[in-house]
Every structure is written in structure tokens, then in C-alpha cells.
Amino acid sequence: MSDEAIRLVTVGRIIRRRWRVLTVLAVLGALVGYGGSLLFPPKYTTSASVLLPGAWQERELMTQAQIASSSVVLDSAAAAIGRPGVDGAALRERVTATAADGNIIKISGTADTPEQAQQLADQVAQQFVAFAARIAGGGTDAEAAQPQALRQLVAQASRRITELADSADPGQSVESVQTRTELAKLRSALQEAVNKLEQVDPAAGKANMVVMGAAARPTAEAPPTVVQLVSGGALLFVLAGIIGHLAAARASRRLRTEPEIAAALGAALLGTVDVPGERGARRTDDRGPRALVRRLLGLDVRWDLPAPHASGDEDGRQLRHRRVLARLREELPSARELLVVVPDGDRTAALAAARLAVEADGEPLLRVAGVPVSRPLVPDRDGESGAVVVTSAGSWTAVELAGLTGACTDAGHEVVGVVVAAAVRAPSKRSGRRRPGGGVPELTEGAVPALVGAGAPALTDGATPALAVGDDTGRGTG
Structure with a gap:
């Protein structure tokens, strides 16, 4: 065995001739896996999605995901849940936030029951949206805080330009020159308003985050489940038995030929x-x-x-x-x-x-x-x-x-x-x-x-x- 490469035929020989001890090892591994499931009770996980309108860069999405799992948001969610033993420090190990495709922040919550997992994911998503809204509404520029007034100004300027263009004399009179001058001033005012609107719109759009519905109530345990622990323990013990046989044969000095x-x-x-x-x-x-x-x-x-x-x-x-x-x-x-x-x-x-x-x-x-x-x-x-x-x-x-x-x-x-x-x-x-x-x-x-x-x-x-x-x-x- 020390000079012979380990081949599938060798493993097959172990399985055929030592199937009894491998079966006992599989049963022991299954019992160990079942005991592990008793020490670690089953958990349930569900997710809530938050949509971020507007144009976002990947780095900005990662920042928002970190904010969603920050202590400020988790403390607010724990206070909203109001269950004994639930605080921000405990939720830090049960809540994860990741940035998905399509400007979506996926917030996952894990709890002992399906109802608690659903409540946790929903509360964290709501507190995250509220916290982002407070951040976006804390600016000092009064004009930038009124995007609707700017849009109205743009609409009025557009209508005035249309009226003047219809009444303008296509000739070279003094009135036509004045009209064209006034149109140029209005266009400048309109362009300035549009520029301010473009500066305000992204922040306003980003502040309007939307929770895409309530989290679904989980119907199955989160991995590792009891079946996974039992089957994994059995497989691990069988593999350990086969490896032990191979190691013992390789270390043996008994002559075989x-x-x-x-x-x-x-x-x-x-x-x-x-x-x-x-x-x-x-x-x-x-x-x-x-x-x-x-x-x-x-x-x-x-x-x-x-x-x-x-x-x-x-x-x-x-x-x-x-x-x-x-x-x-x-x-x-x-x-x-x-x-x-x-x-x-x-x-x-x-x-x-x-x-x-x-x-x-x-x-x-x-x-x-x-x-x-x-x-x-x-x-x-x-x-x-x-x-x-x-x-x-x-x-x-x-x-x-x-x-x-x-x-x-x-x-x-x-x-x-x-x-x-x-x-x-x-x-x-x-x-x-x-x-x-x-x-x-x-x-x-x-x-x-x-x-x-x-x-x-x-x-x-x-x-x-x-x-x-x-x-x-x-x-x-x-």
C-alpha cells in the first residue's frame, strides 16, 4: 500500500469488505449530527427588499447596505419590536444586508420562529427607510429643498417662451429684436432652473426609498437543518473511516507480495x-x-x-x-x-x-x-x-x-x-x-x-x- 497509488478499486475493496464497520460509523455519525441539532435549535430566515430609486453607483449601494445593518438602525428596530431580550447587539448577529442587482438592498433576518423572523426583517427595512429619509431631509439649502417650486418655474418659463415665439415678428423691426432678446433671457433663466433641478432631483429620488412589500413568512428551517446535520455527520464519519483504513494500510509494514x-x-x-x-x-x-x-x-x-x-x-x-x-x-x-x-x-x-x-x-x-x-x-x-x-x-x-x-x-x-x-x-x-x-x-x-x-x-x-x-x-x- 505504501508504494501503490490509492485507486478507486482500493476504496471499493474497503467498502465491500468493511461495510459492517462503515455502517456502524455512519450510524454514529448520524447520532452525532442529531445531537448537534439538539444543541443548536432550528432557525428561520426571511428577507425584505428595499428599492432605491435613481442612479446609484456600486460603492454607494454598499454604503447603504452597511447603513441598513448599522447599530442605529438595529437599535431602532429592537425598540420597535419591544420583545424582552431583543436589543441592537443581539440583532447584529441575526440581521444581514446585501446589495442586489437593480438598486435593491436585501435585508435578511434570522429568528427562532417564522413569525419572529418575518417581524424582524420588516422592522429593520422600515427603520432603514426612515433613517435614510431623515438623512436626506437634513439639508440647509432652502431652494434645493423645494424641487416642486423649481419644476413649476420651468413649466411657466416654457409656456412664456412659447407665447412670445408665436407673437414675434419674423421681420427685422425693433419689436422683433426686443422679443428675441427677452426670449434669450428666458432661456437663460430656464437653463439655470433646469441645472438646479438636476442637482436636487438625485438627492430627492434617493431619499424616496420604498419597501417592496412585507417579508415572506419562512416555511422551512435555515441551513443547516436536522436532515443536513444527520446526513452530514454520517457521511463525515464514513469518510473518516475510509481515510483511517487507507492511513493504517499505508503506515503498515507487513509484507503483501x-x-x-x-x-x-x-x-x-x-x-x-x-x-x-x-x-x-x-x-x-x-x-x-x-x-x-x-x-x-x-x-x-x-x-x-x-x-x-x-x-x-x-x-x-x-x-x-x-x-x-x-x-x-x-x-x-x-x-x-x-x-x-x-x-x-x-x-x-x-x-x-x-x-x-x-x-x-x-x-x-x-x-x-x-x-x-x-x-x-x-x-x-x-x-x-x-x-x-x-x-x-x-x-x-x-x-x-x-x-x-x-x-x-x-x-x-x-x-x-x-x-x-x-x-x-x-x-x-x-x-x-x-x-x-x-x-x-x-x-x-x-x-x-x-x-x-x-x-x-x-x-x-x-x-x-x-x-x-x-x-x-x-x-x-x-
Whole structure:
């Protein structure tokens, strides 16, 4: 996992093989999200819109939005609401004002109930309009404060010009010259009035802000809702579980491939065999409440290894074991007895070693020994021609496997080969089923109690016949 890029197939493998624990995490996350919804009661939000007539620049609109949420406006709104516990400081966290398109200031209010939210938005909008009107009406220019009189002056001047133009003599008499002079004066007065009107109109238009109706009463909670908190908590916990699995696999130093295992043991790889078993747990201590919880949650199922390629049936598994024995005989043609070293607690390897001992049928004689990995101790050499290490992938680190090699060397054994075992789902749960035409029966975990129990005691020569069922367990040809 440390050298392999994280792909979607890896995440899919986690979901398929650890769906139980992910489901528990999702439930826990949903409960946490629901608890958060109880700590933070639901809120309701609604908005009131204020229209600003006239031409406004973007910076001016932002200024008006800040005024709408200022302490002056909020204090006035709190006084108008008159509810205990409602003041300007409390409303500052519940009211927001933003400038929208079309010269509109959108004022949003948040409260515990829909009625309170609607009342809050309406009151803030009304107080904002009143405050803007007071600001606009506070000028000192008396003439600028009377835009209606200026408009009347412009209208009168326009009518007078029209009358004079109709009565003017188109000739070059003295009267016509005087008339044109008077028209020019009137035009100048009209232009001056128009200029003053243009200066007064923007301020007057901006002062006439309009509340565009009452705020709508909210019908749904403001985010985050209870559903959002529950679903978000469940999703967050599931993602945390997946990330935790990936982080644990990346930090793990257990060897997962056959070449790495063979290199750590310093011996040649004889082959890979598979044994039937629903669970490929590494440890044999499967008793107690902790182990029960692991089984219920599916934590005893390996997910960080690809699914092993099963042989298909009992004949295929037997063929794989016989090919391993054939390679072993090619490596040591004169060997009459070999020591099979199984890491203590490796259930899959123990089943594979027992099957190899049955398939060998004494040629060579395989003496299986369970060796503790924490403090490896291998029996001294007693006529064996070497040692074969049987282990499962993804169970041990390079340091632990190197300790097994060192223990074999200290006991006078040379590691002559490595066999990697994998647990696959058995096609049939019947154990001891006799195949047509003879041969060895199918071995399951229940057939090797001495190896799969706690402590994994070593098997001696006399323990090997106990693995056979019936009288037709002769050695087949490779």
C-alpha cells in the first residue's frame, strides 16, 4: 500500500469488505449530527427588499447596505419590536444586508420562529427607510429643498417662451429684436432652473426609498437543518473511516507480495497455495468479547489484499499443493525429512502446512512446528535436511520474518524454500468429503485443531496421520 497509488478499486475493496464497520460509523455519525441539532435549535430566515430609486453607483449601494445593518438602525428596530431580550447587539448577529442587482438592498433576518423572523426583517427595512429619509431631509439649502417650486418655474418659463415665439415678428423691426432678446433671457433663466433641478432631483429620488412589500413568512428551517446535520455527520464519519483504513494500510509494514516475503526470508519461493476458509484472520485468539466484536464488525476480514485467485475446487487446491511439493523435491531430491516452520498464530499458514504434510505422505516427511514470532525458537536439527517456511501474505513484517530465518539458522536449519498461503472461500462447507476416485479429503479449520488453537503447538511425526481421513490418503503424483 505504501508504494501503490490509492485507486478507486482500493476504496471499493474497503467498502465491500468493511461495510459492517462503515455502517456502524455512519450510524454514529448520524447520532452525532442529531445531537448537534439538539444543541443548536432550528432557525428561520426571511428577507425584505428595499428599492432605491435613481442612479446609484456600486460603492454607494454598499454604503447603504452597511447603513441598513448599522447599530442605529438595529437599535431602532429592537425598540420597535419591544420583545424582552431583543436589543441592537443581539440583532447584529441575526440581521444581514446585501446589495442586489437593480438598486435593491436585501435585508435578511434570522429568528427562532417564522413569525419572529418575518417581524424582524420588516422592522429593520422600515427603520432603514426612515433613517435614510431623515438623512436626506437634513439639508440647509432652502431652494434645493423645494424641487416642486423649481419644476413649476420651468413649466411657466416654457409656456412664456412659447407665447412670445408665436407673437414675434419674423421681420427685422425693433419689436422683433426686443422679443428675441427677452426670449434669450428666458432661456437663460430656464437653463439655470433646469441645472438646479438636476442637482436636487438625485438627492430627492434617493431619499424616496420604498419597501417592496412585507417579508415572506419562512416555511422551512435555515441551513443547516436536522436532515443536513444527520446526513452530514454520517457521511463525515464514513469518510473518516475510509481515510483511517487507507492511513493504517499505508503506515503498515507487513509484507503483501510473494517476492517481498521470499526476500525477507532469504529463500526461494516454492509457490502459492490456498486453503478453504471464510475468514483469513491472522491471530488464533478468537475467544472473548473483543474477538466477538471484531467478528460482528467484520474487522477480522483482510481488506488490504486483493482477493486471492481460488483454485476453483478441491482438485485445484490439491494440484497447487502437489506442485509445491514437486518443486521442493527438485530442490532437495535426497531429502528424507524437512522441518515446516509456521509462524505462531498464522491460521492460514497452519492449514496450508497441514495440507502439505498430508499431500507429502512421508516423501519427504514434513514435521510441522509452530514458532512464536515475538521470540522465535526453532527445534534443534534432528536429521532434517532443511526448513520450509509457510506463511500468509500481509501478516508479518520483514523484521519478523527475518527473525524466523535467524531462529532457523541458530537451530542448524537452512531455509530451503518459502510457501505463501491464502485463504479463499470454500465452495462447500462439508469437511472430510471424499473425492471420487480416492485422494485426500478436503481440509477445513476444524480438521486441524492442534494448529488453529491458541498457542499453535508443534506437530510431531505422530500427529500427521491424525490429519488423514480414511484409508485412501495415499500420495498422489505431482
